[in-house]
Amino acid sequence: MKRFAISLSLLAFASASALAEEVINHKSPYCGCCSEWAKHMQQSGFTVKEVPHQDMAPIKAKLGVPSDLVSCHSAEINGYVFEGHVPAQDIKTFLASPPKGAKGLAVPGMPMGSPGMDYGDNRQAYSVMMFDENGHHQVFKHYSAM
Template sequence: MSRLHASLLLSSALILGSVSAHAALPDEATLYKNPQCGCCDAYARHLEELGVEVTIVDDVELGDIKQQAGVPYGLGSCHTIEMGEYWIEGHVPMEAVQALFEQQPDIDGIGLAGMPIGTPGMPGPQEAPYNVYAFTDQENAPFMTLAP
């Protein structure tokens, strides 16, 4: 195999690898939020930049949505997203969202409690590790930790 062919194969593999990482995300998502929350809109725009069509619903009782999703008490955030077969609670970084859809674990969803600085929709640098949790039926377990 010539060097040119090897380079072309490697380039193609890298391009396809980056496409497949984004291809793991569903095409659509529904984001449930409070009508006054601007950071939730910024998170939706972030998803849209990745090719996900986002429907925003801001006229629903968020507590009911969080209960339906199985979000553990005390680990909620300002918005809840229904995406594919999963729920995403709060400002979860895309690295964790992509890992969720690549791994497809048998859980209800993942979340990041609060509104940490440096996450999508929350401006500023990451100041501490993000402890992303997995949840099912209001019970949580560690999913992944993202270091600053």
């Protein structure tokens, strides 16, 4: 019984430390919503390191973000890319079981009501898109307007 309790404790510790892996958030030094998204991630249990860039275009190109999915900031977690205001819960779901061939998730543009783009109880409809190395993408999750 004691071994079981120790094993369970180690499993819980390993799960918590896996979640706390560092998020590298590439952003403009002048963008406040990017920092608000970082706060959302921290409140959801992630550790976030913000890296300011004067020009985000080379970062997005290096990370392989499809041009039709760009937003204001680009984050790296465990070798995957998360573009824009992707909800932390969707990132957790993705990281728990990454779909084969997926490179990451993106929320194109800056939809009102997405994490970091909060505006009271208002939310535009938006989709979280999953994309691969070739730029192909599909809906990962859709959020309706409120």
